[in-house]
Amino acid sequence: MKKQVIALCLAGVLTLGLAGCSTPGVAVEDTIADPLPRDIRIGLLVYIVEGHWWYSMHDAIEAQADALGARIVTQDFNLGQDDEIVHSFVSQGIDVLAICPWAHDMIEPVLLSAADAHLPVVFYNRQPSQDFMDSYDKVWYVGARAEDSGTESGKILADYFKEFPAADKNGDGKVQYVMLTGEINHQDAVARSKYSQQALAASGLIDGYDMNEWSQSSPPNQFMLANQSANWDTRHAKDLMNNWITSIGLDKIEAVIANSDTMALGAIAALQSKGYNLAGSNSKGNPSKYIPVVGVDGTDKARTAVSKGSLLGTVFNDAVTQGKAVVNAAVAAANGDVSEATVGYPMTDDKYIWVPYTPLTKV
DSSP, X not given: XXXXXXXXXXXXXXXXXXOOOOOSOOOOOOSOSSOOSSOXXXXXXEOOOSSHHHHHHHHHHHHHHHHHTOEEEEEEOOTTOHHHHHHHHHHTTOOEEEEOOSSGGGHHHHHHHHHHTTOOEEEESSOOOHHHHHTOTTEEEEEOOHHHHHHHHHHHHHHHHHHOGGGOTTOSSSOOEEXXXXXXXXXXXXXXXXXXXXXXXXXXXXXXXXXXXXXXXXXXXXXXXXXXXXXXOHHHHHHHHHHHHHHTOTTTOOEEEESSHHHHHHHHHHHHTTTOSOTTOOOTTOTTTOOOEEOSBOOHHHHHHHHHTSSOBEEEOOHHHHHHHHHHHHHHHHTTOOSHHXXXXXXXXXXXXXXXXXEESOO
8 A cells, every 4th residue: 555654743742652462352344345446545643652552553554454455644633733734634635534633622623624624534542522423424433432441440350359358458348449540531541440440339349439420630538549640651650659659558558450551560560669469479369469450451561461460450452453443434434334334343323433342361
């Protein structure tokens, strides 16, 4: 496939550092069965941050476009130039936009410009609000349900405390945990945090939890001993965990919930410096040597940590399949027929295309 690469933004807005992997995957259709009636030109409006997860996703986008005979023109987000970017795409004869916005306030101007040009739009990674999705009849979203990853994280912890009752250090039948959240107001960070705790509440491990009242600024309580954003960053998470080890104490912290593997690994690094969660030590169930940590994404490093026993579990976020789904949806949108049959993935409300998460506690 001949690609016209105008600019590929390596914006350091976030430092997700997420690493993608292709297994375990979900049994889904990877391609659209019917040949393309014409060349489809996909305008890819993107920001990319350092990390294998991102690279895996965008490699999959390019590979799937090759497989379908589509052409990709890539531009980066430039603050305050959203109209110009869309106009540039229009001048190049783009058939459909595929957009990974770096912030929610970038969504509206881009969507309005696309609607003015009658261009179909496929958003991915950062989900627009329902109002935006309803405002235009040619807009779709590809992603994974963040609430599912939160639920699975909570279930992994609940299963651990059921298997190892001694992990309940104070014997109160509940769990005292610290929470490492992602970017402030990022929908994945909020949903993962809320639903992981909801799963703990459903398992009887915390009391008095109201998901509708919780936010990333919620203060500590008798169960959530600390709650702070590490902005998806390993070093920041390690620093926070070290602070909590000092201020709260390892004798009181019974679990760590992290919205991503990058942050979970930072927490583990802090714990290991204190002799906890050492790889290969087989210390699970021993509260004096092991504190269960859960993450999200199923990165290569996290899967290795799971296999060595230092990370309790993660929830696999399939970057490769999401990349394929973006291209399938874009091609289907350009052809004017977006459905489960043409996209090859589950859909809801004729707008949302979902790639399921998979919990991993053994690798």
